[in-house]
Amino acid sequence: MVSFEKKYNYIYGNQRKTKIGNNVFIGWGATILGGSHVGNNVIIGANAVVSGIVEDNSVYAGNPAKKIMSLADFKAKREKRQLSEAKAYVREYKLRFGVIPPESKLTEYFFLFKKNDDVKTFHEMLTLMGNYENSVKELEVHKPAFNNYEEFIDYCLKD
Incomplete structure (x- = not known):
């Protein structure tokens, strides 16, 4: 297995603020990547990979996660x-x-x-x-x- 740090003999920090709003359901196996901002009243589907901004009152799924519908539609x-x-x-x-x-x-x-x-x-x-x-x-x-x-x-x- 190749490791970035092993190849270049240096460890590069990678910390980013991640925010998860209120009333958020995160499905089994979903991954919320560093730096993501998940809004309020959100459903994240199972095995989704979230990167970036997730709108309030919405449902996201997939890899990469995409908005599939509003919470009202759901x-x-x-x-x-x-x-x-x-x-x-x-x-x-x-x-x-x-x-x-x-x-x-x-x-x-x-x-x-x-x-x-x-x-x-x-x-x-x-x-x-x-x-x-x-x-x-x-x-x-x-x-x-x-x-x-x-x-x-x-x-x-x-x-």
């Missing part, structure tokens, strides 16, 4: 897919274990069937990211797609 994409993914999860769970999943197994989907006055089961999930109060406020204005868990399960299991 939210819309997730909203659009949430119900079909929940349905697939319920069906696979039933196929695998022979029973309908309990509500506690649907921690990522409870917004589909829970009202704001009935979230005790998901208290831990609401506090996970340190924004419990904001999540509870969202639940106050949020209208679930289903009236209750049973209605949600019926939808998931019908052909």
Whole structure:
């Protein structure tokens, strides 16, 4: 293996200030190179290699990392897919274990069937990211797609 320092018999310093903003998710295996500035409210995809400036409210992926969409576009994409993914999860769970999943197994989907006055089961999930109060406020204005868990399960299991 060739080493730059070994070849030239001298060590050159290479320190650059790197900044990572607030509310940033860095996917597994991603590399943030020295001197990079990652904004606030950013998602960095798995195995991405980030160099330079990453805009606020955005999603980056790839090598080199490029902006693939805004965070608002990502939210819309997730909203659009949430119900079909929940349905697939319920069906696979039933196929695998022979029973309908309990509500506690649907921690990522409870917004589909829970009202704001009935979230005790998901208290831990609401506090996970340190924004419990904001999540509870969202639940106050949020209208679930289903009236209750049973209605949600019926939808998931019908052909």
